[in-house]
Amino acid sequence: MWTAATTTTALALATAVTFFIWRAAQWFSSVDAESHFEASQHFLEDPNSFEKVPPPSIFAEATKSLSVVIPAYNEEDRLPVTLEDLTGYLSHRRDTKDANFTYEIIIVDDGSRDNTSGIAFDYVRKYSFEAVRVIRLSRNMGKGGAVKAGMMIARGRQLLMADADGATRISDLAKLEAVMHNVTDPGAAQSTRAFQQQSELGMVIGSRAHMQQAAVNKRAWHRNLLMRGFHLLVMMVIGDKVKDTQCGFKLFTRRAARSLYKNQRIKRWCFDVELIYLAQELHIPVREVDVEWREVPGSKIRVTSMINMAMELLAVLLGYKVFRRWLIKTEAEA
16 A cells, blocks of 8 residues: 555655766766876976976877887885886897887876885986976876876887886887787788887787686685676676686777777776777777786785775766766777
8 A cells, every 4th residue: 555654755765866877877987087098197207308298199199109108106115126127128129120110118106105206207317308208197096097007108009017026028019019910910020010009909908817727726715706706797797708807917009099099098007908808899990919927026906996996896887877977988989
């Protein structure tokens, strides 16, 4: 029987649901507005001249063979080893294998409270402002926000995202490049493809999936339970074709990076999943390659991080698929 109490309860429930939907729509709109990267609001710093240099744009023509973007938050202890390995590998490649190979390393200081920027500037002085660049964010944006900031000012024909801890061997870049070559132009000779990659599409992901069982055996049961839940949410967003979405070693063609990063909204942990989802929607080929990976002390991932990751995955699911508040801009759209 429908009573006054029932009517009051129904109205209260309807009001609560309406309020939740309204608040959710506001939140998705605010995240969308904050995702737009304005290069004019940022600058590069040259410690040799003390000049603040306006950054380039990913929408300009490529002037480097490779850009390596390293997000860094309180990484004064781990960053030096990573930069030594990276500069050594890239310099050796240029000097001994390909005289036409040019590179830049972009270190994005994500609002660090330690000497991360000081370490990064040491490498600018050592290798030049042309080869190593530093952009400092005024506040901590999260790994996704830092990677986006670096990618949006990169000059490379190909763009590599690499973690500051150096957990993945930089020499495995060759594996990703080989697969990218097959993805973008499997029938052409390398010598005929010099500056053509900026008009091609491809995303190649470093993968630790082959090491999964060993990791499961080492992790505590509650962390394994959380990881299973996380993987279930990932499958709801992008399916099961990509086995390892979170490895911080991903290679993009310039054209693919333009399309993906201008659409990226997630600023923290699960931006990787969002990028893969965007690639699927934009018909950008995605491939996965096994890489060598090692545990490096100093990880910032905690149990609470996994909970936040789950919330971000839910946001991707709702923002793009359910509420459709986040529209995906095509390559032709600004």
